[in-house]
Structures are given as C-alpha cells and as structure tokens.
Amino acid sequence: MTDLAKPTPMLEQYWRLKKLNPDALLFFRLGDFYELFEQDAEVAAPILDLQLTSRDGRVAMCGVPYHAGTQYARRLLQSGFTVAIAEQMEDPATARGLVERQVVRILTPGTIIPEDEGMSPRLGVFYRHRQGVVAIVAELSTGTVHIAQGTLRSQDVRAIEHLWSVWAPDEAFSNGPAAEVGGTTLRDGSVYFSRQSLLHKEQVVEQKLGLGSLRRWGLEDNGPIVESLAALARYLDTLQPGTLRHLRDIRWHPLHGEMHLSARTLRQLDICAGPHSLLARINYCCTPMGSRRLQDWLEHPLTDISEIRRRAQAVSHWIDHAIERAQLRELLQSVGDLSRRVARVVMGVSKPRDVAGIVAALKCMPELCVLVENSQTWPLPVRVNGHPWIALLQRLDVLADPAPARWDDSPLLRAGVDADVDDSRSLLTGHRQALIELEEQERQRSQIKSLRVGYHRTFGYYIEVTKSQAKSVPKDWQRRQTTTHTERFVSDALKAVEAAIATAESRIAQAEAQWAHNLTAWISEESEWLTEIAAWLSELDVISGLAEAAVKHRYQPPQLTGADSRVTIAAMRHPVLEALVNEYIPSDLVLDSPHQALIITGPNMGGKSTFMRALAQNAILAQIGGWVAAMRYEAPVFDAVLTRMGADDDLVRGQSTFMVEMEEVAAILHQSSSASLVLLDELGRGTSTYDGLAIAQAVVERLALPDGPLTLFATHYHELTDLADHNPSMTNLTVEVLEEPLGPIFTHRVIPGAASQSYGIEVARQAGLAPSVLRRAEHHLKQWEQSAHQRVGTGQQITFDNPDPVAAALARALRELNPDDLSPREAWLWIVEWQRRIHQGVV
Structure with missing residues (x-):
C-alpha cells in the first residue's frame, strides 16, 4: 500500500477490494477503462505492453479499454496470474459521491469467456x-x-x-x-x-x-x-x-464405449490439429458449435455399433435428400453459435449482439423442426418438446437492427417496442434540431461565419471560434475551454438545449438499461432448455456436415462387421492427402483369418505411412457415423487405434527419440486387445541395426498372436518378411515399384508381397543430392553388401528367424522315442539329460 498523507476515497475503495482479493490482479473500472494501481500496475504493464503513468507522481497506474478487457486479461492468465474484475455498480452520472464498485467475477485460465469463438477454455x-x-x-x-x-x-x-x-x-x-x-x-x-x-x-x-x-x-x-x-x-x-x-x-x-485415441495418436494421425487435418477436411458444419461437436466426435469415436448405425442412418438420409439438406444447412447458418451466446449471457459478459444471435436462432426453430420431424432421423430432446421458444422469442425480439456493439450504445430498442423510449427519442430529435438552429442564430448574431457548435464527453456542448475571433463574441457567452487554436464558449440558450438533451438521453438510457437487464434475465431463466437445443442443433449440424462431406468427396457407406476380424477395403484413399496431390493412387486391403499382422516394406516416400494413416482415418470416420474414402469398406469395430509413427523426443524429461519410441511401444503392448488397430512405422531405427532389428522382430512376434490386434508394421528391415513363412498370423505387403530404363517409378500403390530393396539411393537422387555423393554412396553400399554376404554365406539374407538347434534336436528325439520301451527310471533319466542340454544350449 502506497504511503500517502491523505489517500483519495477512490484509492481507499481500491485498497479495500484489493485486500479481499490479494492473489489476483485487480481490474478496477473507471469510466471506459479498467485501471490497475501500484504493484498490480507494475506487474501487468510489461506483460501488456503498457506505459506506466501516475496522477500524483506517487501511485503507479496503467489501464486498458474496458471493451477489450477480456483480451488483456487472457494475456495475464497465460502468464500465470489471476484477474479480478471490479465493476461500477451504479451509473456515475446519477451516483451521489463515490461510485460503488464490487468484484463481480474472478478470471482464471479455465473459466474465462473468450471473445474468440475458436477457443473453449476448460x-x-x-x-x-x-x-x-x-x-x-x-x-x-x-x-x-x-x-x-x-x-x-x-x-x-x-x-x-x-x-x-x-x-x-x-x-x-x-x-x-x-x-x-x-x-x-x-x-x-x-x-x-x-x-x-x-x-x-x-x-x-x-x-x-x-x-x-x-x-x-x-x-x-x-x-x-x-x-x-x-x-x-x-x-x-x-x-x-x-x-x-x-x-x-x-x-x-x-x-x-469409445475408441481409445491418445493425444499423441491424434497428433500423429493428423486428426484434429492443423490446416491439413481430418477435421479440416470434413468440417462442413455451418456453426462454430457444430465444428466443436465434430472435433469431440473425432476425438471420441464410438464402439457401440448400434449407436454408430443410428448416426450413419441419419447421415444417409441427408445424403439421399439433397434439397432438404440444403434447406437445413441454410437454416443452420442463421443459428450461429447458440451455445456460446447463451453461456455469455449466463456468465454476465454478454453483448446486445449475443441476444440478437439467440433471437435469430429461435426464429429458425419452426422450420428446423418441420424438416427434422419429416426426416424422422434426429428427434428433438424429450425435455424441450412443446416449442418453448415461441414465448421467449416474443419477449426477446425487441432489439434494433443491427444490434449495437455495447449495452450502453443507443439505440438499443427498435421503434415501437417501448412508448416512453419512442417519446424521448422524438424529443431528442427535436432538441438536436434546435442545436442546428441555435448554431445558425449565433452565427448571424456574432457575424462569425466559422462558428460551430460541438460536443466533448467531459465538457459537454460548446460554441467554438478561432482565437483571433474570440474578442468579437457576444458578451453573454461564457468561456468553457481553451485549446491550441480555438476558444470554446457556452450561452444560456445552449445550456437550456443541452439540459433538455441530457434529460431525454437519461430517460432513454434508464429505460434501455432496464430492458438490457430484463433480456439477459429472461435468457438466464430459460438457459436450461436453450442449452439442450444448442446441443441438439450442434449434433444435427455435424450429421448434415458429414453428409455434405460424403457427397463432395465421393465417400461411400462403411460396413462394420462387429467382432468379425475380416477386413475388405477396395480403392482406399487418404481422406486428406487426396485433396493435396494431382492424382491419388488408391490401394486395396484384404485380410482374412488367421492373418493379423501385416509387414509392409518398400521404398522411402513410397506410401507406406500414408497407407497406414489412410486406414486409421477411415476407421475413425466409420466409427463416428460418417462415410469413408473407399469404394468398399468392411472392417470390425476397433476399440483402439494405437500408433508409433514419426520421430519425437522429450528434451524436458531428458528422453531421446529411441527412449520415447520404446515407451510408446511398451504402452501399445500393454493396451492392445484383439479388437485394436496397431500402426508401427520404422520401429527400431533409433539404435544400431542389429539391436533395432531384434527389437522389431520381438515386438511384431508379440503382436502377431492368434488373439492379437490387427497390426500394420512398416519397416525397412527386409529380413522381417521371412517371418510370414513361419508364422500363419503374418503376411507381407509392399509398395509397387515399376522398373523402367530411366529408373524406378513408385506408383504409391500397396500390393501383396515383399520388397526386394529400399531404393534409398534412388530417393536421395530424386531429392537432389550431388552426383558425386550418390556415386560414393553406391560404392559403399556394394562394399557392405559383399561384406554381409561373406559373413552369412553367398545369397543368404541376414535373418533372426533360423530355428533353434536345441529345439530341433529335441523334436527329433521325441519323434524317435517309444515310451513303451522305457522304464520309469529311464524316462526320468531321459528328461534330466534333456534339461541339461537345454540349460547349456548343447545339442
């Protein structure tokens, strides 16, 4: 607290409110500004890029316009502070003495109501x-x-x-x-x-x-x-x-009851974040609240097949009825962000345009209800049957068009709503005409042609002349203000007109303030069913938006097969990438029991990761009730999509890329079930070749069990393709490559089979590496390939899939053994001997 001999009453009021909220920065309303004083001002000024000032040279202060207070408060919240809002509780023009102020709300990172419709603090x-x-x-x-x-x-x-x-x-x-x-x-x-x-x-x-x-x-x-x-x-x-x-x-x-999608998986699959996400691609919602609902559906796809089909049936209906869909979407565009507008009213931070938006939404309800009732696809919530919006709309539909930006701006009400306000406006119009007439009269009387009547928010109405003409003004004028180049005066006649204008404006302001209070109170009282209608409309918006996306992007309806593990997908496309390339090459995927794990090999930039992401994105689309980017899609309902894709590290926790990769793989092994979809891309590349190959093989063997998840494993370890020869749960896919005289052509189509090489040098050539570097790389490659052949034998691949010699010998001995020829003692000795061999690894 600043040491002052005699603090002003306003500063004492500030100290009292600050004492009640010592841990918050206090926004203290003074007219059109929120002011901060003393230590609060010193803390906030550098964060908000404000200049510290002082009225008396001792009390530091800074301020922000009250209509932009939320924006400034958000910056303070992002810096870790809490903000208390102290508002004027009475009109300064009519207050006797010090204006009463109270802290009406405290803003925190999770409770601020932002101006930006794209933000929803939680x-x-x-x-x-x-x-x-x-x-x-x-x-x-x-x-x-x-x-x-x-x-x-x-x-x-x-x-x-x-x-x-x-x-x-x-x-x-x-x-x-x-x-x-x-x-x-x-x-x-x-x-x-x-x-x-x-x-x-x-x-x-x-x-x-x-x-x-x-x-x-x-x-x-x-x-x-x-x-x-x-x-x-x-x-x-x-x-x-x-x-x-x-x-x-x-x-x-x-x-x-929902598909498991971690925040990292959502990011790795580009589901919601960024301009090239699945959300951005399929978001044809007409309202911001619909867009938020769609994001929620994408983050939480369903596993309840009956609910998925209920959504899909609604989407199919609006696809089949194009005219009705267009009418529905036109109405939804007029609804706007109803949920946020109701929230702003209830939280006490609304503006007249929020009420105008609610009115516009309610006016659409009759036609919306007729459309939806005829479709019989997405009925109104039971609790809001009976059309309660009719009575509320009659009370709310009173604002001027367009509605003003602030509650204290006039005109708030349109003509014909309030007779007293209309009368006061008529008087005000007459008084303003009187000002024009007074200005002309004073020009003639003073013979000063440049004279004009103006208005200042602090000093009121005035008669302005230049300094050189100030000596010629009538004697009954009284000096009010001096500026650099002019002198401003008032007269008795001007004071009378000014008083009449002030009286009329005061009556209008009081009446409109009462209307503002009534409007927000009525909405708050009815906010329960208003919020439920907003939720229903947002879902309807998502349904119609998914239908619009399906039509525009040539999507097809999926067939979800419940617990059946069979997968048949024809001409599958990546929903996002197909819009970014000139000609997208679709791929097929047919997977029958007992195949559970697919080893995908092929060149860099060939399309392995795209293929896996396309499958995941289409699975998510299917399980939110939408149509998919494929000519045919038959697949089970997945309870989770678990991914390890891309290269991430965690510098804050001191974890390398490989450590993060291993932690994610460990989580996948713990969390996956027979109903999961697992995507692994280039597992093991963060360590030495043999370590990475060993880990990759161990992981894919662990996943490729009869009751394991559907696993897609993209790799450059071609040695892993041999696993399909020994494990019936595994099969191979590869990216098609056409060998042409001028070099290989990557078609980006995924087909059955295994790749013969990775074409890494060819990809480097296409990337523009210098010819000398490429020639040197080819030389090294030949040397290492020859060295590997000498170690493992000509024509033999490096492999970790050779059979265990002890196990093979034991199998032969068991086949040759006749238990009827052994006594109990001999059988016991035979078992002991083979235990010794197994422990020592001796055949």
Missing part, C-alpha cells in the same frame, strides 16, 4: 477416492460438461488418464497434493471437497449448477460424481456467485 476436477477415479471437465463458454468414472483397476485408470490428456483442461484441481495427470498439472483443491452428507452435496450442485433433480441426469446416489460436481460448484462460487444454469450439455464418456 476447467477440470480429478477426484480420487477409495473405490475409483472421477474426471470432470467443464466448458463454461459453451455449457458442456464431460464426465468419466472408473474403478481403481489399472485398465480404468489408464482409460481415464487417456481421456484427460485428450480433454487437456486449461486449469484443474484434485482432492490431493499437486500432481500431473495426462500432461496437465493438478493443483491441490482439497478445500473444495467436504465431508458433508450426500444430500447436502446434491443441494450444492442443484443450487450452483441449476441442474434441478439429479435423477434426470442419472446422477442420483452416485456419491463420487456428486462430490466432484459439488467441488466444481464450490470453486466456481468463489469466482462468480450465482447460478450457472447453462451447464446442461452433459456428455458421459463410458470407458469401454
């Missing part, structure tokens, strides 16, 4: 208890709540940690000491958990989150989830008192 609660784990992630900006619950079994814990890594909350706490889960730091939030009765916790949840009876959400008597929601409610209450009725889009994530 707040997480991770609750460990004696019987299991609960994970809850809430998006306050959209009204979405993700919930997952599991036991303490390692399989459940891993599944929840996987979901947590995909959700990636911006802020999270737990009921224990600080820890890290799924890449997110959990802070100790024990203070928000209590030992009170389950009934009391249910009441906390119902009051803060406005969920009503928990039975309707399937939460009754579920103590761990109620405890977690109660902790979430208590934490939110410390940040912003009041009921958050918009948290209605509750999404349950059954641990074994």
Whole structure:
C-alpha cells in the first residue's frame, strides 16, 4: 500500500477490494477503462505492453479499454496470474459521491469467456477416492460438461488418464497434493471437497449448477460424481456467485464405449490439429458449435455399433435428400453459435449482439423442426418438446437492427417496442434540431461565419471560434475551454438545449438499461432448455456436415462387421492427402483369418505411412457415423487405434527419440486387445541395426498372436518378411515399384508381397543430392553388401528367424522315442539329460 498523507476515497475503495482479493490482479473500472494501481500496475504493464503513468507522481497506474478487457486479461492468465474484475455498480452520472464498485467475477485460465469463438477454455476436477477415479471437465463458454468414472483397476485408470490428456483442461484441481495427470498439472483443491452428507452435496450442485433433480441426469446416489460436481460448484462460487444454469450439455464418456485415441495418436494421425487435418477436411458444419461437436466426435469415436448405425442412418438420409439438406444447412447458418451466446449471457459478459444471435436462432426453430420431424432421423430432446421458444422469442425480439456493439450504445430498442423510449427519442430529435438552429442564430448574431457548435464527453456542448475571433463574441457567452487554436464558449440558450438533451438521453438510457437487464434475465431463466437445443442443433449440424462431406468427396457407406476380424477395403484413399496431390493412387486391403499382422516394406516416400494413416482415418470416420474414402469398406469395430509413427523426443524429461519410441511401444503392448488397430512405422531405427532389428522382430512376434490386434508394421528391415513363412498370423505387403530404363517409378500403390530393396539411393537422387555423393554412396553400399554376404554365406539374407538347434534336436528325439520301451527310471533319466542340454544350449 502506497504511503500517502491523505489517500483519495477512490484509492481507499481500491485498497479495500484489493485486500479481499490479494492473489489476483485487480481490474478496477473507471469510466471506459479498467485501471490497475501500484504493484498490480507494475506487474501487468510489461506483460501488456503498457506505459506506466501516475496522477500524483506517487501511485503507479496503467489501464486498458474496458471493451477489450477480456483480451488483456487472457494475456495475464497465460502468464500465470489471476484477474479480478471490479465493476461500477451504479451509473456515475446519477451516483451521489463515490461510485460503488464490487468484484463481480474472478478470471482464471479455465473459466474465462473468450471473445474468440475458436477457443473453449476448460476447467477440470480429478477426484480420487477409495473405490475409483472421477474426471470432470467443464466448458463454461459453451455449457458442456464431460464426465468419466472408473474403478481403481489399472485398465480404468489408464482409460481415464487417456481421456484427460485428450480433454487437456486449461486449469484443474484434485482432492490431493499437486500432481500431473495426462500432461496437465493438478493443483491441490482439497478445500473444495467436504465431508458433508450426500444430500447436502446434491443441494450444492442443484443450487450452483441449476441442474434441478439429479435423477434426470442419472446422477442420483452416485456419491463420487456428486462430490466432484459439488467441488466444481464450490470453486466456481468463489469466482462468480450465482447460478450457472447453462451447464446442461452433459456428455458421459463410458470407458469401454469409445475408441481409445491418445493425444499423441491424434497428433500423429493428423486428426484434429492443423490446416491439413481430418477435421479440416470434413468440417462442413455451418456453426462454430457444430465444428466443436465434430472435433469431440473425432476425438471420441464410438464402439457401440448400434449407436454408430443410428448416426450413419441419419447421415444417409441427408445424403439421399439433397434439397432438404440444403434447406437445413441454410437454416443452420442463421443459428450461429447458440451455445456460446447463451453461456455469455449466463456468465454476465454478454453483448446486445449475443441476444440478437439467440433471437435469430429461435426464429429458425419452426422450420428446423418441420424438416427434422419429416426426416424422422434426429428427434428433438424429450425435455424441450412443446416449442418453448415461441414465448421467449416474443419477449426477446425487441432489439434494433443491427444490434449495437455495447449495452450502453443507443439505440438499443427498435421503434415501437417501448412508448416512453419512442417519446424521448422524438424529443431528442427535436432538441438536436434546435442545436442546428441555435448554431445558425449565433452565427448571424456574432457575424462569425466559422462558428460551430460541438460536443466533448467531459465538457459537454460548446460554441467554438478561432482565437483571433474570440474578442468579437457576444458578451453573454461564457468561456468553457481553451485549446491550441480555438476558444470554446457556452450561452444560456445552449445550456437550456443541452439540459433538455441530457434529460431525454437519461430517460432513454434508464429505460434501455432496464430492458438490457430484463433480456439477459429472461435468457438466464430459460438457459436450461436453450442449452439442450444448442446441443441438439450442434449434433444435427455435424450429421448434415458429414453428409455434405460424403457427397463432395465421393465417400461411400462403411460396413462394420462387429467382432468379425475380416477386413475388405477396395480403392482406399487418404481422406486428406487426396485433396493435396494431382492424382491419388488408391490401394486395396484384404485380410482374412488367421492373418493379423501385416509387414509392409518398400521404398522411402513410397506410401507406406500414408497407407497406414489412410486406414486409421477411415476407421475413425466409420466409427463416428460418417462415410469413408473407399469404394468398399468392411472392417470390425476397433476399440483402439494405437500408433508409433514419426520421430519425437522429450528434451524436458531428458528422453531421446529411441527412449520415447520404446515407451510408446511398451504402452501399445500393454493396451492392445484383439479388437485394436496397431500402426508401427520404422520401429527400431533409433539404435544400431542389429539391436533395432531384434527389437522389431520381438515386438511384431508379440503382436502377431492368434488373439492379437490387427497390426500394420512398416519397416525397412527386409529380413522381417521371412517371418510370414513361419508364422500363419503374418503376411507381407509392399509398395509397387515399376522398373523402367530411366529408373524406378513408385506408383504409391500397396500390393501383396515383399520388397526386394529400399531404393534409398534412388530417393536421395530424386531429392537432389550431388552426383558425386550418390556415386560414393553406391560404392559403399556394394562394399557392405559383399561384406554381409561373406559373413552369412553367398545369397543368404541376414535373418533372426533360423530355428533353434536345441529345439530341433529335441523334436527329433521325441519323434524317435517309444515310451513303451522305457522304464520309469529311464524316462526320468531321459528328461534330466534333456534339461541339461537345454540349460547349456548343447545339442
């Protein structure tokens, strides 16, 4: 606190609010700015690129425009700070004495409501208890709540940690000491958990989150989830008192009802991130909330074949009805981001255009309902039947067109809504005409032709003349302000007009402020079903968007075969890459029992990785209910896609590329099941040739069991192709290469068979390596190939698949043995002898 002889009342007010929020940077509303003082200003100024100033030379201060406060606050949150917002609780123009101010909300990384529609900050609660784990992630900006619950079994814990890594909350706490889960730091939030009765916790949840009876959400008597929601409610209450009725889009994530996709797998397969992701390719949603829903579906594909088929049937309907689909999509474009607009209203950070957007969405509902009811594919939620939007729309449809940017901008209401406001506007128009007439009268009276009447927000209306003309003004004018080149005056007549204008404007402002309060209150009261409608519309948007993508990209309907391991895919394409190349060459994949593991060999840049990614992306498309980039797709429902692709290291943890690779492979071996899809690309390349080859063979042998996952293993270890001769679960694929006189041509088509070479030097030639370097490489290659042939025999490949000589000798001895010729003693001695040989490795 600054040592001042006599602090101003405003500074004392600031200190009082700061004392209540000592750990937050305080945004203190002063007119059109949020000001920061003293140490808060010194901390924030360099982060926000602001210049420190001072009114009295002692109290440091800096400020940001209040309409851009969220943007500046986000930068402070990204730097690790919390921001408290102190608002003016009364109109400064009518306040007597010091304007009352209160902290109305505290912003944290997981609770800020961003202006950017592409952002959805997430707040997480991770609750460990004696019987299991609960994970809850809430998006306050959209009204979405993700919930997952599991036991303490390692399989459940891993599944929840996987979901947590995909959700990636911006802020999270737990009921224990600080820890890290799924890449997110959990802070100790024990203070928000209590030992009170389950009934009391249910009441906390119902009051803060406005969920009503928990039975309707399937939460009754579920103590761990109620405890977690109660902790979430208590934490939110410390940040912003009041009921958050918009948290209605509750999404349950059954641990074994969704395809397992880790955050790393999503990144390696280019599912959601970047301009060339699967999301970017198929996102034909008409609303931002639809785009967010599509991303959620891609991150959590289904394994319930009945639900997959329900979505697929809806997609097929809109594909078959092109005219209705076009009408639906046109209406959805008018709906906009309904969920975020409702959330902004409930959170108290809305603008008039949010209400205008809600009105536009409600006006589309009658036609939308008719279209959907005729399709019989995606019915309205039961709880919002009865068309409740009709009555709300009648109350909300009052704003001017276009709606103003801020609540205190006028006109807020359109003409004909409020008679008192219309009367005041008429008077205001008359008074402004009087200003024009007064200006002309004063010109004639003073004979100053350049005279003009102007307005200043601080000094009000004035009559302005140049300094040279100031001596000629009428005596009844009173000096109001001096500028560099002009003098400004007022007259009694101007004061009278100014007072009349101020009175009219005040009446309009008071009436429109009451309307603003009423509009936001009505929406908050109805936010429960508004949020449910928004969730339904977002799903409908995704369904129609998937139909649009299927039509535009010539996708075909998939056939999911349940538990059948047979895979038949004809003319499979990579959904994203096909749009980036001039002519994409599709490939086929036919896999019958007992084949479970495919060894894929071929040249660099030949298309091995593309083939594997294409299979994974099409599997994900099929299991979100969409159509696929193939002429025919028959495959089982995969419970997971597990990948090891690309080269990553972890410098923060001091892990090399090879160490990260081995950790990922270990996780795949632990997590894969007979219903999983495993993709391994160039396993073992981060160490010596023989170490890498040995590890690669051991891993693929472990996966290629009769009850193992469907495995695609791309490699340059051609020695591994021999495994298919000895293991019935394995088969070989290769990238087609046409040998031409001018050099090999890579067709990028994957076909059955094994590659004869890697064509590494040819790829280097195409990449532009100098001819001298290529000639030297060819020389070294011939030398090493000759050396390898001399070590293992002419024409023999290096292989790790030679049979064990001791095992072969034992097999021969067993075939020649006649048990009827042996006494018990001789049989015992025979077993002892072979135990010795096996231990010593002697034939």
